[in-house]
Amino acid sequence: MSLNARRTWIRFLIFGVLGLAFEVFGTGLSQLRRGRIVMRGYSSPWMIPVYGMLGVIFWPIAARLREWRIPLPLRAVVYMLGIFAVEFVSGMIFLAVGLNKIGGSRETAVWDYSGDPYALYGQISLRFVPAWYFLGFIAERVYLWVDTWATALALRKRAEDLL
Numbered sequence: 001m002s003l004n005a006r007r008t009w010i011r012f013l014i015f016g017v018l019g020l021a022f023e024v025f026g027t028g029l030s031q032l033r034r035g036r037i038v039m040r041g042y043s044s045p046w047m048i049p050v051y052g053m054l055g056v057i058f059w060p061i062a063a064r065l066r067e068w069r070i071p072l073p074l075r076a077v078v079y080m081l082g083i084f085a086v087e088f089v090s091g092m093i094f095l096a097v098g099l100n101k102i103g104g105s106r107e108t109a110v111w112d113y114s115g116d117p118y119a120l121y122g123q124i125s126l127r128f129v130p131a132w133y134f135l136g137f138i139a140e141r142v143y144l145w146v147d148t149w150a151t152a153l154a155l156r157k158r159a160e161d162l163l
Helices: 003-033 047-067 072-096 126-155
Strands: none
Touching (some): 003 047, 003 126
16 A cells, blocks of 8 residues: 555544544533533544545645635635535435434434524534534644644654654
8 A cells, every 4th residue: 555545544544533532522512511511422433434534635625725825714614614515415425324314313313403493404504613613723733733643654653753
């Protein structure tokens, strides 16, 4: 396997796991906001490929936007829209294969925003605009950190040696 392919797979896995952890933390915080001190977060293992895909497709878009000297606040809007697009497409795929059951059991759905008045087809919700914008705002820094680690792991070196 080529170095680029190894680096891409490693980046995919790191973003998948980081995204999963971010989601579990975020859902735990939402429990805290509802007064539930236990803060039980949750997610689905099916989210790993969704977050992993974001890690693979993000940088070509970011590099082009940076090349065009688009300011970071506007780039964050583009990233936010990209997050919504990936969430919507993957949600529709999950719905088609039976992993998202709109209006069904909460335990069987990867996610279900069908009861949300700001939702589109139960797959994305405008309630997440602030969260996805913030994530888009910090995404470039996170990507550079992940890419450094992915490169180091692909080369079998320490990340500190690449800095």
